[in-house]
Amino acid sequence: xxxxxxxxxxxxxxxxxxxxxxxxxxxxxxxxxxxxxxxxxxxxxxxxxxxxxxxxxxxxxxxxxxxxxxxxxxxxxxxxxxxxxxxxxxxxxxxxxxxxxxxxxxxxxxxxxxxxxxxxxxxxxxxxxxxxxxxxxxxxxxxxxxxxxxxxxxxxxxxxxxxxxxxxxxxxxxxxxxxxxxxxxxxxxxxxxxxxxxxxxxxxxxxxxxxxxxxxxxxxxxxxx
Amino acid sequence: xxxxxxxxxxxxxxxxxxxxxxxxxxxxxxxxxxxxxxxxxxxxxxxxxxxxxxxxxxxxxxxxxxxxxxxxxxxxxxxxxxxxxxxxxxxxxxxxxxxxxxxxxxxxxxxxxxxxxxxxxxxxxxxxxxxxxxxxxxxxxxxxxxxxxxxxxxxxxxxxxxxxxxxxxxxxxxxxxxxxxxxxxxxxxxxxxxxxxxxxxxxxxxxxxxxxxxxxxxxxxxxxxxxxxxxxxxxxxxxxxxxxxxxxxxxxxxxxxxxxxxxxxxxxxxxxxxxxxxxxxxxxxxxxxxxxxxxxxxxxxxxxxxxxxxxxxxx
Numbered sequence: 246x247x248x249x250x251x252x253x254x255x256x257x258x259x260x261x262x263x264x265x266x267x268x269x270x271x272x273x274x275x276x277x278x279x280x281x282x283x284x285x286x287x288x289x290x291x292x293x294x295x296x297x298x299x300x301x302x303x304x305x306x307x308x309x310x311x312x313x314x315x316x317x318x319x320x321x322x323x324x325x326x327x328x329x330x331x332x333x334x335x336x337x338x339x340x341x342x343x344x345x346x347x348x349x350x351x352x353x354x355x356x357x358x359x360x361x362x363x364x365x366x367x368x369x370x371x372x373x374x375x376x377x378x379x380x381x382x383x384x385x386x387x388x389x390x391x392x393x394x395x396x397x398x399x400x401x402x403x404x405x406x407x408x409x410x411x412x413x414x415x416x417x418x419x420x421x422x423x424x425x426x427x428x429x430x431x432x433x434x435x436x437x438x439x440x441x442x443x444x445x446x447x448x449x450x451x452x453x454x455x456x457x458x459x460x461x462x463x464x465x466x467x468x469x470x
Numbered sequence: 471x472x473x474x475x476x477x478x479x480x481x482x483x484x485x486x487x488x489x490x491x492x493x494x495x496x497x498x499x500x501x502x503x504x505x506x507x508x509x510x511x512x513x514x515x516x517x518x519x520x521x522x523x524x525x526x527x528x529x530x531x532x533x534x535x536x537x538x539x540x541x542x543x544x545x546x547x548x549x550x551x552x553x554x555x556x557x558x559x560x561x562x563x564x565x566x567x568x569x570x571x572x573x574x575x576x577x578x579x580x581x582x583x584x585x586x587x588x589x590x591x592x593x594x595x596x597x598x599x600x601x602x603x604x605x606x607x608x609x610x611x612x613x614x615x616x617x618x619x620x621x622x623x624x625x626x627x628x629x630x631x632x633x634x635x636x637x638x639x640x641x642x643x644x645x646x647x648x649x650x651x652x653x654x655x656x657x658x659x660x661x662x663x664x665x666x667x668x669x670x671x672x673x674x675x676x677x678x679x680x681x682x683x684x685x686x687x688x689x690x691x692x693x694x695x696x697x698x699x700x701x702x703x704x705x706x707x708x709x710x711x712x713x714x715x716x717x718x719x720x721x722x723x724x725x726x727x728x729x730x731x732x733x734x735x736x737x738x739x740x741x742x743x744x745x746x747x748x749x750x751x752x753x754x755x756x757x758x759x760x761x762x763x764x765x766x767x768x769x770x771x772x773x774x775x776x777x778x779x780x781x782x783x784x785x
Contacts, residue, residue: 253642256781260644263773271766343762347769354776374781 251299258292259375262412263354266385269405270350271343275328275335275397279321282401285408286316289415296415304423305415311430316408320437327441328397333454338394346392350385357381379413394455396447400440407433476722477560481551484707488550488699489513491706491742496670498746513699520692528589528685538585539686539693545578546697550704554711556730558632558718566628568616571708572609575660578697579605586682593674597681600757604659604666604678607764612656615771618649619712621778628708632715645782648774650713655767657705659760662698664749666760669698676754703738710737 265285272278290313297305328335339346361377386409390402407429414421421429444454451459493510500507527536552566552574583598620626623634659666662679671677674684683694711718717733719726755763 257642257644259781260648260773260777263777264648267769267773271769344765347765351769351772354773358776358780377780378777 248299251295254295255292255299256374258288258295259378259412259416261288262292262375262382262409263378266382266405266409267347267350269401270346270385270389270392273337275333275337276325278337278398278401279325279328282324282405283317283321285405286312286318286320289408289411290317292412293415296419300419302419305419307423308426308430311427312411315430315434316404319434320404323437323441324397324401327444331444331448331454333395333397337398338455340392340394346388350388353384353388354381357384375416376413379409379416382409382412385409394457396444396454396456396459399456400437404433404437472722473557473559474561476557476727477551477562480555480557480560481547484550484553484555484703485547485700488696488703489517491703491738492699494739495702495742495746495749498743499750502746502750513695517692517696520687520695521689523688525688525690530590531685532588534581535585535588535685536690538581538588539690539697541581542578542585543693543697545574545581546700546704549574549578550700550707552628553704553707554628554632554718555707555734556719556727557722558629558711558715558720563629564627568620568626568628568631569613571628572613575701576605576609578701582682582694585686589685591685593677593681593684597678597684600678601682604760604764607761607768608656608659611652611764611768611771612660614768614775615649615652615656616712618645618771618774618778621775622782628711632711632718635712635715636718636720643778643782645774645778646713648770648777650709652767652771652774653709653712655763655770657709658745658748659764659767661702661705663702663745665752665755666763668754676757706738706741707734709741710734 262285265281265288269278269281269285272281290309293305293309293312297303297309341349357380358377361380365374365376383406386402386405389405390399393399393402411429447459448454451462453459453462490510490513492513493508496512497507497510549571552562552571554560554563554566579601583601586594586598586601588594616626619631619635622638623631625631625634658664662669667678667680668676669679671680674681677684679698683691686694714737717730717737719730
């Protein structure tokens with residue numbers, strides 16, 4: 246496979262990653278959010294494998310396999326179990342209406358392209374084109390965290406930020422050192438486990454998964470004291 | 471001289487083929503639903519029957535109501551004759567600009583809506599207002615998705631764009647894939663097919679396009695129906711021209727034109743079979759979900775635009 250073709254393929258995958266970030270923002274149902282999140286993980290793994298193949302950095306294969314197992318399978322499954330066992334309402338509840346969120350998302354994408362363009366010119370890597378997209382994905386995932394009411398969707402937004410950062414790392418530096426990557430992967434796993442436990446605690450304490458409701462309940466308690 | 475002749479022939483072909491295309495779609499749909507179907511020629515029979523029937527006009531109908539079918543039909547046919555089906559280089563190719571094309575279709579739609587409101591029935595006005603709402607969302611999305619392609623070709627002229635696609639080597643261009651998906655979604659909306667509008671519905675409350683035609687009869691109705699059939703063929707040809715133009719004959723010799731004709735018909739039938747499968751598989755969207763559907767198309771074409779700048783323009 247020539248360098249040119251693999252660059253083309255990586256560009257295509259980058260485009261798909263951006264599409265998935267938009268799709269994550271646009272979903273109404275919890276289950277489809279999880280599906281797209283899993284798809285993002287699988288896509289990341291494919292990208293990592295492709296970059297590993299074309300750049301000859303064999304360590305990236307390991308992180309590709311880890312990404313696939315962890316972000317493509319394990320995390321979505323764990324989140325799904327949490328959602329099912331907590332009987333969280335199956336609809337995503339956004340703070341703004343969907344059209345408004347999409348408009349902001351488009352502006353955010355434009356902004357990150359504008360910011361990254363001067364940096365990308367100086368890069369020599371064949372993945373330099375995808376840097377703007379990786380930045381846009383990070384910002385879009387943050388937007389997802391901001392515009393959702395439920396704690397669970399915010400956590401998915403957080404994990405999506407991590408996914409996009411991983412994508413940025415592949416794009417900007419051909420991947421981080423393996424030790425760092427394994428460390429981050431386990432951090433994310435542990436974070437997800439703790440979040441899972443937290444959800445049960447939160448439900449136990451506040452009887453709700455909505456962040457506003459939690460705040461209200463805390464303020465109410467302060468007043469009583 | 472011969473090029474003008476070919477131009478004329480091409481327009482005539484579009485016009486004559488349009489009812490057959492509509493018949494083809496409904497036949498494929500019927501087969502998919504385990505029905506026998508009325509045959510490919512049925513739209514032609516309908517048109518012939520309608521032309522021989524007398525026109526029944528409401529007392530309140532003004533000149534706009536009588537005038538509109540001719541305007542709609544002419545504008546649609548002019549638009550269709552401008553889109554290159556077989557030969558990209560024809561005398562009219564200088565006018566084959568996508569923006570002009572959208573304007574011609576907008577003219578047709580404007581008169582269609584006027585006619586819908588002119589008669590003063592509730593359903594006509596309702597159809598007109600829905601058509602205008604959706605077209606206000608669909609047109610920017612359509613232009614945006616065409617712009618993704620014209621950014622590469624540096625032109626909005628269809629002939630120039632076709633030549634650009636034919637002359638560039640095959641690359642994986644994600645932006646074009648995005649534009650294609652957006653364009654397919656918009657084409658479905660603009661031609662009034664499922665999931666946006668149901669062309670065969672008898673339920674007035676769900677109608678969009680049909681609601682405006684409710685009061686028409688005789689040759690007026692025939693022209694309106696024919697125009698909407700031409701519009702389907704026009705959108706299919708436009709999609710073929712923009713995204714898969716390979717096979718168009720660059721000079722007017724017999725062999726080239728025969729090949730172009732065969733390939734065009736083949737691509738058309740693939741597109742129409744896909745449309746029929748989609749129409750069989752999908753349910754009509756709720757009316758209030760249509761803006762979201764069109765918004766998705768807009769976002770997709772906008773993403774195509776961004777990705778073109780991010781990935782495909784060499785810095």
